[in-house]
Structure formats: structure tokens, C-alpha cells
Amino acid sequence: MDHVSGTAGGTSQALKALGEDGTSLARKIVEETAERAAQLTERTGTAPCLATVLVGEDPASVTYVRMKQNRCRKAGIESRHVALPAATGTEELVATLRKLSDDPGVHGILLQHPMGAHIDERAAFEAIAPEKDVDGVTFASFATMSFGLPGFVSCTPGGIMRLLDAYDVDPSGKRAVVVGRSAILGKPAGMLLLARDATVTYCHSRTADLSAALREADIVVAAVGRPRLIRGQDLKPGAVVVDAGYNAGNVGDVDFDSAAERASLITPVPGGVGPMTIATLLEQTVTAAARQLGV
Incomplete structure (x- = not known):
């Protein structure tokens, strides 16, 4: 059924279904991702690893990062968190992200945003290696997505x-x-x-x-x-x-x-x-790990 052309007559039922479907679909994706992560870990001896980077202690951002860390654990993905002071400048943040990009033990990088106005957000995003850009924030990711090439979507x-x-x-x-x-x-x-x-x-x-x-x-x-x-x-x-x-x-x-x-x-x-965003992040982290581990 093409719900785009539907009428508002069945709105209540359709609304309920979509809300439930968003949550259940995200759960299904996470379950499938956990299976893939377990198989990858068993096959290579290395678990997929997502590094999260947070500048400052914005309450909402702290909550989001904690939620993503919890979801990682449930999906069999290792989580490495880097907490930086609010006063951290662009240069130090870029250096941190480049170090993570060069670390073979890290397969995906998530830079929590928004960041302080004193930080050049685009410079920070571009410090993330494209193959580890599981949040789809770099120029390279946008280009590959736009041209339908292999890469990571936002x-x-x-x-x-x-x-x-x-x-x-x-x-x-x-x-x-x-x-x-x-x-x-x-x-x-x-x-x-x-x-x-x-x-x-x-x-x-x-x-x-x-x-x-x-x-x-x-x-x-x-x-x-x-x-x-x-x-x-x-x-x-x-x-x-x-x-x-x-x-x-x-x-x-x-x-x-x-x-x-x-x-x-x-x-x-x-x-x-919201649940679909996190599910996609976890799914792309496992995909990134598989590519980097050559399986």
C-alpha cells in the first residue's frame, strides 16, 4: 500500500502503526547488528569499536553519548569515550580526532555535536577519516552518498x-x-x-x-x-x-x-x-569494522 496517497480517514491507526514500527524496526536493526558484531568478533578476534568524543558537559549531549554507549554494549560493540574540557580549542580537538583516525583499534568515530561557538566544527569533522566516519558528517561521506557510491550516510x-x-x-x-x-x-x-x-x-x-x-x-x-x-x-x-x-x-x-x-x-x-538514528550508527560501525578488518 502506498501510504503517501492515503487519506486522513485512517489516521489514528496509521499513526500508531508508524510509531510502533519506528521503534520495532530500530530494535530489529540493532538485533541484526549484534549478530553481525558477534560473528565478526568470533571470526577475527576483534570486536567492533566506536569512539565517542564530547567537548564540554552539556547535559543533553552527555545523555545522548551515554545512551549510545549503552546501545553499543547491547549490540556487542566496544565503546571508547573521550571527554574533553569545554575550553578545548579546534587545534586540540582536531589532533584528538586524527589520533583516533590513526588508531587501528578504533573502527568508527562519533563527534557529538553541536560544539561550542569557539570551535571550527567543519575542521573538526574533516579530521575524521572517511572510513571511520560512521556518523556521515565529512565532505567525503556527503559526496559518496550524493553520487550513490559506497560510503556512510548521515x-x-x-x-x-x-x-x-x-x-x-x-x-x-x-x-x-x-x-x-x-x-x-x-x-x-x-x-x-x-x-x-x-x-x-x-x-x-x-x-x-x-x-x-x-x-x-x-x-x-x-x-x-x-x-x-x-x-x-x-x-x-x-x-x-x-x-x-x-x-x-x-x-x-x-x-x-x-x-x-x-x-x-x-x-x-x-x-x-531518534531510535532509527542510533540503530543506523551502530549498523554502520559494524560495517566499518568489517571493511577495515578485511572481512
Whole structure:
């Protein structure tokens, strides 16, 4: 069934199914990843290893890193954490990331973001070796993803595509609007949809008449970081709405209640895209380890 063309008549059932499917699909991916990790460890004597790097002690970032470490353990992936003081500058951070990139015992690197304004974020990302960029944040990863070549996708956009596939949402021939243009979320999400033959429009803070663009969209990806920006009256009836925003108070970029009245499918915040992001990260870490270990 093509849920993009569905009507709002079955909204309640569809909403529940998608929310459950996002969580269950992530669980399935993690279970399969754990099996692959165990097989890889048995075959090579080396467990996949993900290094996480955190600058400062932002409470939300500390929580996210801890969550990812816990998920690593459950999936049979070793976790190495590098905690740096908030005053750490770009040069020291780049040196740390290059050292991890050169370490054969580390197969994937995650630099927790956002970072302090005093840090050149792009310089830091580019210090990560492409073969260990399991979060898909480097120029190389964006290029390989855009050209459909082997590499690593940005985890949240990659998770979004897996979720759409699981719920039989085929982007081909559909109009997709991505609200947001960040280098690790909005832009790659649009490129992945384009690769699947969607007609993609990017919207952002300077878009004139955002509502007009949204009302033409079969698929909406909200990734702008503005709480409840998108409301039900902005949407085309039957649209598929993916809320990749996360704001204070567990609020997404979409006003869920009003959007649910018009959308055929919608992801909740929290519990929708988030689990898929972590599952994709773990999956790509094991893939990276296998490639580096030559198996």
C-alpha cells in the first residue's frame, strides 16, 4: 500500500502503526547488528569499536553519548569515550580526532555535536577519516552518498529512509519538502530523497510562504529546530510527515496533534526518528569494522 496517497480517514491507526514500527524496526536493526558484531568478533578476534568524543558537559549531549554507549554494549560493540574540557580549542580537538583516525583499534568515530561557538566544527569533522566516519558528517561521506557510491550516510537521514521503506512509502515521483538545510540533516535528507526519484524542495528560515510549499508536499521532512513550526493547516491531506526536530520539552518541529488530523503517517517526538538514528550508527560501525578488518 502506498501510504503517501492515503487519506486522513485512517489516521489514528496509521499513526500508531508508524510509531510502533519506528521503534520495532530500530530494535530489529540493532538485533541484526549484534549478530553481525558477534560473528565478526568470533571470526577475527576483534570486536567492533566506536569512539565517542564530547567537548564540554552539556547535559543533553552527555545523555545522548551515554545512551549510545549503552546501545553499543547491547549490540556487542566496544565503546571508547573521550571527554574533553569545554575550553578545548579546534587545534586540540582536531589532533584528538586524527589520533583516533590513526588508531587501528578504533573502527568508527562519533563527534557529538553541536560544539561550542569557539570551535571550527567543519575542521573538526574533516579530521575524521572517511572510513571511520560512521556518523556521515565529512565532505567525503556527503559526496559518496550524493553520487550513490559506497560510503556512510548521515545517520538521521539514513534512518528516515529506512523508516519510509519499512512502511512502504515510495518517494519516486512524489513531491518532497525538506524544511532545514543543515549539512548533517536537511541537505543529506534531500539528496537521499532525490536519489529515490522524488522531486525535492528545500525550505529554510528565508523561504517565502513556507505554508504554500508544504501544501504541495506528499512527503515532509521537518529538520529545522523550531518547535511546532509546522501545523496541520500547512499540510496537504494525506501527506507523510517525518519530524526529525528535537526541541526543549521533548517537542518536535511539527505540531503533532494538528498535523495528525491531516497526515496519513507521522512520526512522534520522541520515539520516532531518534531510535532509527542510533540503530543506523551502530549498523554502520559494524560495517566499518568489517571493511577495515578485511572481512
